Amino acid sequence: MKFAIAVFSPAHAPSSRRALRYAEAVLAGGHEIARLFFYQDGVHSASANVVAPQDELDVAGQWRAFIETNQLDAVVCIAAALRRGVLDEAEANRHQRPAVNLPKPWELSGLGQLHEAAQVADRLVCFGGD
Amino acid sequence: MTKSLLIISRQAPWNGPSAREALDIALAGGAFDLPLGMLFLDDGVFQLAADQQPTAVQQ
Numbered sequence: 427m428k429f430a431i432a433v434f435s436p437a438h439a440p441s442s443r444r445a446l447r448y449a450e451a452v453l454a455g456g457h458e459i460a461r462l463f464f465y466q467d468g469v470h471s472a473s474a475n476v477v478a479p480q481d482e483l484d485v486a487g488q489w490r491a492f493i494e495t496n497q498l499d500a501v502v503c504i505a506a507a508l509r510r511g512v513l514d515e516a517e518a519n520r521h522q523r524p525a526v527n528l529p530k531p532w533e534l535s536g537l538g539q540l541h542e543a544a545q546v547a548d549r550l551v552c553f554g555g556d
Numbered sequence: 557m558t559k560s561l562l563i564i565s566r567q568a569p570w571n572g573p574s575a576r577e578a579l580d581i582a583l584a585g586g587a588f589d590l591p592l593g594m595l596f597l598d599d600g601v602f603q604l605a606a607d608q609q610p611t612a613v614q615q
Contacts, residue, residue, distance in 0.1 A: 466577050506577060537584035545559055545590075556567060556574060 430543035432463045435554025436470035437478070437486035445553035446489055453496060461543035462493065462500045464532075466555055469507040472500070475527040493531045501543075504534040560591040568602040570613050575603050 429452050435441040452459055464472050476486035493500045507528065508517060514528040528534065544550040563581050567574035578594075585592045596604055 465581075466574065505580065506573075509573060537581055538588065540581065541561075541585050541588055541590060544561060550561070 427549065428458045428460045428547045430460045430463065430540075430547035430550045432465060432540060432550060432552045433468035433471055433554060434466045434552060434556075436467045437473070437476050437484075437489070439467075439554055441554035442468070442471045442489075443483065443485050446485060446492060448551065448553070450492065459496075459498055460547040461539065462498055463540045463543055464500070464502045465506050465537075465540065466503075467510070468554060469502050469510050469512045472502045472507075472532045473512050473527045474529055475525070490531070498531075500532050501535045501539045502528065502532050503540070504536060507534055558591060560593065561585060562593040562595055564595045564597055565600040565603065566596075566598040568599040569608070569610070570602075570615065571599065575600065579603075 431445060431449050431452075433442055433445045449459060449462065470476065471486055471489055473486060474490070476484075478484040478487070492498070502512065504517070507513065508521070512528050513521070513523055513526055514532070514534050515526045517534065518524075518526045563578055565575055565578040567578075569575045582592050582594055
């Protein structure tokens with residue numbers, strides 16, 4: 427089965443960790459992930475500047491490793507990300523901001539990517555949000 | 557077959573960007589002519605009140 431997974435919460439929220447475990451289980455079960463989409467505060471789950479305390483799970487780092495290892499399509503909503511200060515190099519330059527916190531494998535794109543993933547996948551599963 | 561989507565919106569319009577961002581999902585889907593539903597739940601119903609004056613809370 428093909429899954430699209432949307433994450434609406436930051437790396438420190440339990441739902442971001444649950445989304446990651448769910449995504450791992452999807453692949454472990456022999457299924458496919460059409461796309462991961464990060465929206466609302468979920469864009470913070472993609473930030474490379476999250477520093478987890480030593481005795482806590484580094485969920486943002488685990489997301490990055492998971493996406494790189496499995497070469498997944500991981501899209502961060504550009505409007506939600508700009509509003510929250512999550513910028514790739516192009517956007518940091520465009521808006522003249524001093525920091526870049528969204529290197530590869532993440533990709534900034536629009537909400538159309540969420541809809542496209544929902545159409546392509548058999549299931550869209552959402553985590554977090556309020 | 558085109559799949560339909562139900563968007564559940566549960567936040568008041570003055571409570572951060574949540575309500576606006578839920579609406580943005582609907583607007584983006586509308587651009588692709590997708591069959592969409594909106595469910596206003598909990599404080600989300602405040603989005604439906606008429607004659608709101610967002611400038612009073614500097615929005």
